[in-house]
Amino acid sequence: MDTGKSYHKQATGAALETVQQHATDQDITLFAGCFCPFVQRVWVALEYLEIPYKVYEVDPYKKPQELLELSSKGLVPALRLNGYVPPRALNESTVILEYLEDLASTSTKRSLLPPLSDPYARALVRLQSDHANPCRRRSWRNGVMEGGVYDIHDCQGYSEATNVLKHYRGLELPRGPKFDGWLNRLFQHPAFKCTCSTEELYLDSYERYAFNRPNTSQVANAINTGRGLP
Ligand SMILES: N[C@@H](CCC(=O)N[C@@H](CS)C(=O)NCC(=O)O)C(=O)O
Structure with missing residues (x-):
């Protein structure tokens, strides 16, 4: 039932603590x-790669x-790179992930991907990440999902499927030991936790998507009108 809940504007639980621990200015x-x-x-990725950052919560629907100034469409995530004068902008989550991976390769030396010496393993992780991309997950509503190589790179797609899509669409991921x-x-990984x-924050925030309320977001409008996703 659509109970008219609105999306949340501030993190809760463990994420809120992390926001509070990352409130000082960084590059x-x-x-x-x-x-x-x-x-x-x-x-x-920022947590896993141990890259210093500040997190700043905004309402992407209020823009x-x-x-x-960082994203002409007013979408999150966006990075402001304060080391440049004037600061520079970066958006698009997959591009940001690759940027952070490159940055870490010369600083913290941690990596989201297998080593450069194994290009095929790197390609498989990218493929899996692409598959978990939120833009591609409409097929999951029918319970369709393939197996494959799983890495921290893909985390958010699968975790969302286990709570929001289960709650609103009855989606059960195909289970197996692997x-x-x-x-x-x-779920035990510190960077994820x-x-x-x-859980309540996600269920509340996605109620308007689940009941397809008008003008929910650019993503919802694109899906409803058959246009490409932002
Ligand atoms: N392709 C973008 C999509 C980002 C995106 O759709 N973000 C949503 C929040 S989950 C947003 O900012 N929506 C604001 C709007 O629809 O106006 C990415 O991968 O970064």
């Missing part, structure tokens, strides 16, 4: 929205001017 400011899976994949093991490791709000 990177992550413009975030607490319910957004595209944000979470970038946020997990404050400082967000529009996938279950991966899911358990994901510390970027998760409480």
Whole structure:
């Protein structure tokens, strides 16, 4: 039943603590929205790669001017790179992930991908990440999902499927020992856990998508009119 709940504007639970621990200025400011899976994949990467950052929560539906300066569509996630004068902007979660991967290769030396010496393994992780991309997950509503190589790169897609899509669409992911093991490791991973709000926040925030309320978002409008996703 559509109970008219609105999306949340501030993280809760472990994610809120992480926001509070990352409130001081750094070279990177992550413009975030607490319910957004595209944000979470970038946020997990920042944590996992141990790159210093500040997280700044904005309402992407209200599109404050400082967000529009980073993303002309006013979408989160967006990065403001404060080391440049004037600061530079970066958006699109997959591009940001690759940027962070490159950055870490010369600083923290941690990596989201297998080593350069194994290009095929790197390609498989990218393929799996592409498959988990929120833009491609409409097919999951029918319970269709393939197996494959699972990595922290893909985390947000699968975790969202286990709560929001299960709740609103009755989606059950096809289970098996390999996938279950991966899911358990994901849910226990510190970089993932510390970027998760409480389950209620996601259920409340996605109610308007589940009941297809008008003008919910650019993503919803694109799906409803058969246009490409933003
Ligand atoms: N392709 C973008 C999609 C980002 C996106 O759709 N973000 C949503 C929040 S989950 C947003 O900012 N929506 C604002 C709007 O629809 O106006 C990415 O991967 O970064």
